[in-house]
Amino acid sequence: MGKPKIKTIGVLTSGGDAPAMNAAVRAVVRIGKERGLNVKGIKKGYNGLLNEEIIDMTPKVTADSIMRGGTILLTARCDEFKTEEGQKRGAEVCKAHGIEGLVVIGGDGSFQGARKLAELGINTIGVPGTIDLDIACTEYTIGFDTAVNTAMQAIDKIRDTSTSHERCSIVEVMGRGAGYIALWCGVATGAEDILIPESFDGNLPKVEQQIIEHLLRNRARGKTHHLVVNAEGVGHSYSMAKRIESATGIETRATILGHMQRGGSPTAKDRMYASMMGAYAVDLLCAGKSNRVVGYQNGKFMDMDIQEGLAMTKHIDDYQLQIAHLLGK
Ligand SMILES: Nc1ncnc2c1ncn2[C@@H]1O[C@H](COP(=O)(O)OP(=O)(O)OP(=O)(O)O)[C@@H](O)[C@H]1O
Ligand SMILES: O=P(O)(O)OC[C@H]1O[C@](O)(CO)[C@@H](O)[C@@H]1O
Numbered sequence: 001m002g003k004p005k006i007k008t009i010g011v012l013t014s015g016g017d018a019p020a021m022n023a024a025v026r027a028v029v030r031i032g033k034e035r036g037l038n039v040k041g042i043k044k045g046y047n048g049l050l051n052e053e054i055i056d057m058t059p060k061v062t063a064d065s066i067m068r069g070g071t072i073l074l075t076a077r078c079d080e081f082k083t084e085e086g087q088k089r090g091a092e093v094c095k096a097h098g099i100e101g102l103v104v105i106g107g108d109g110s111f112q113g114a115r116k117l118a119e120l121g122i123n124t125i126g127v128p129g130t131i132d133l134d135i136a137c138t139e140y141t142i143g144f145d146t147a148v149n150t151a152m153q154a155i156d157k158i159r160d161t162s163t164s165h166e167r168c169s170i171v172e173v174m175g176r177g178a179g180y181i182a183l184w185c186g187v188a189t190g191a192e193d194i195l196i197p198e199s200f201d202g203n204l205p206k207v208e209q210q211i212i213e214h215l216l217r218n219r220a221r222g223k224t225h226h227l228v229v230n231a232e233g234v235g236h237s238y239s240m241a242k243r244i245e246s247a248t249g250i251e252t253r254a255t256i257l258g259h260m261q262r263g264g265s266p267t268a269k270d271r272m273y274a275s276m277m278g279a280y281a282v283d284l285l286c287a288g289k290s291n292r293v294v295g296y297q298n299g300k301f302m303d304m305d306i307q308e309g310l311a312m313t314k315h316i317d318d319y320q321l322q323i324a325h326l327l328g329k
């Protein structure tokens with residue numbers, strides 16, 4: 001690889017944190033150094049950019065971070081950056097600190113900000129970091145694998161006690177408007193019902209009635225537990241539990257797993273893919289690229305225009321849905 005034209009790049013994490021964001025940051029720092037670049041770390045996402053919370057990144061700063069959850073750069077959501085003034089100021093801060101290229105590790109919202117910075121002359125590359133897996137241009141996002149495994153382990157535990165008490169349990173998992181975490185956890189824990197926003201038409205009484213009938217059928221067959229994995233995009237787990245209990249007389253409990261799904265030591269897959277994606281982003285910047293998002297498709301890391309990537313829509317595979325349903329029957 002020839003000598004890159006740019007000398008200094010920045011890296012930030014934005015939106016909800018995701019396990020293995022640290023691996024991506026570490027790769028940006030180490031591969032950046034390898035390519036002869038200065039690397040600056042911007043703390044607290046776009047918030048820290050606007051407040052100029054910028055530090056020099058050396059391999060020492062990222063030492064002992066690859067196995068840690070969260071993000072050593074901290075993260076935030078920043079409404080000011082959604083405004084034109086905020087974005088202009090962000091680009092000015094980059095220029096004032098000599099940051100010619102920027103790696104933004106975050107979700108779809110963060111990529112909107114990255115696109116604006118690219119329009120304002122900062123070479124910007126997005127790296128998909130979100131547990132939700134809700135970015136259409138990539139089959140993998142940093143943190144999803146760890147989050148699914150964390151949620152799966154929690155649900156296994158709930159299933160133990162639910163079976164002992166012969167209860168019905170509803171477990172609500174994260175994912176925002178996407179049902180990937182629910183689908184994966186549901187299949188992986190042998191859930192009887194999996195509720196995801198992609199196949200939810202808004203008719204809650206209908207869904208509850210289906211669960212009630214399924215639960216009663218299973219009880220008649222002698223099944224001692226009934227596990228429902230519900231995506232937060234469907235929600236209403238507590239009220240659902242109350243209505244199921246009063247309709248069936250079977251004790252029903254709801255658990256919302258919440259932020260524990262975003263923490264914890266990342267899986268090997270997340271560490272590996274995040275490392276590759278962080279490195280890939282640096283190499284795109286070295287090649288003079290901007291306004292690109294790194295992805296993983298058909299077994300390969302790739303990149304595409306951010307706008308194009310954001311315009312794509314993602315669908316949960318029909319076959320997977322159908323099989324998930326049959327497995328829980
Ligand atoms: N339209 C936009 N224009 C500019 N910046 C944006 C835009 N939308 C979001 N951002 C910036 O990106 C930040 C993170 O966005 P958001 O809260 O949607 O999370 P995300 O990156 O999608 O990650 P996750 O969904 O995993 O939490 C926002 O707080 C804001 O600073
Ligand atoms: O941490 P916050 O701001 O409550 O955001 C929670 C949201 O962030 C995510 O964890 C990641 O996008 C979603 O699954 C969830 O809806």
Ligand SMILES: [Mg+2]
Binds near residue numbers: 108
């Ligand atoms: Mg998002």
